Amino acid sequence: MKAEKAKEIAAGLLKVGKKKIWIDPEEAESVKEAITKDDIRELIKNGIIKKRKEGEQSRGRARKIEKQKKKGRRKGHGSRKGTAKARTDRKADWINKVRAQRALLKELKEKHPDKVKKLGYSKLYRMIKGGFFRSKAQLERFVMEAK
Numbered sequence: 001m002k003a004e005k006a007k008e009i010a011a012g013l014l015k016v017g018k019k020k021i022w023i024d025p026e027e028a029e030s031v032k033e034a035i036t037k038d039d040i041r042e043l044i045k046n047g048i049i050k051k052r053k054e055g056e057q058s059r060g061r062a063r064k065i066e067k068q069k070k071k072g073r074r075k076g077h078g079s080r081k082g083t084a085k086a087r088t089d090r091k092a093d094w095i096n097k098v099r100a101q102r103a104l105l106k107e108l109k110e111k112h113p114d115k116v117k118k119l120g121y122s123k124l125y126r127m128i129k130g131g132f133f134r135s136k137a138q139l140e141r142f143v144m145e146a147k
Contacts, residue, residue, distance in 0.1 A: 001031070001032065001033075001034050001035060001039075002032075003023055003028065003031055003032075004018075006023065006031050006034060006040060006043075006049070007021045007023065007049075009037055009040045010023075010040055010043075010044060010049045013037070013040060013041060013044065014044070014051045016051055016052075019052075020051055020052045021049065021050075021051065021052070022049070022050045022051070022052050023048065023049050024047075024048045024049075024050075027043075027048040030043065030048060031043060031048065031049070094131075097135070098128060098129070100136055101128045101133055101135075101136055101139050102125070102128060104136045104139055104140065105121070105124055105125065105128065105139065105143075108140070108143050109121055112143070112144075115143055115144065115146055116143060118146055119142075119143065119146050124139075124143070
């Protein structure tokens with residue numbers, strides 16, 4: 001059987017187009033000897049006739065963009081979808097801010113116990129919890145300039 005006809009039959013069996021069929025060039029003789037559909041099935045089983053791999057979409061460009069985003073690029077106005085609130089986890093921001101302020105308060109208690117005592121450690125702690133201070137710097141100023 002001619003190679004073209006073998007490809008046509010194999011395409012039907014493997015449920016792909018004729019272009020997706022590969023025939024081993026070294027085994028061309030055994031393909032010529034094949035007469036029936038069963039012979040073609042046997043050649044497929046033996047790996048002489050194969051289905052070509054599906055062409056996949058390249059991820060090269062996607063990887064390049066990902067690498068750039070890791071560095072902090074591609075974050076301009078044109079790339080944004082969603083409000084600032086939607087783009088950041090506000091709870092995580094708050095947790096980080098509060099943890100930093102509490103750590104600073106602990107540090108201030110050790111360095112300047114008299115100033116912290118004057119205001120009251122637990123009162124300052126509650127003020128941090130209530131979101132009274134916008135930043136560590138504001139907390140430090142508040143403690144240092146206490147009258």
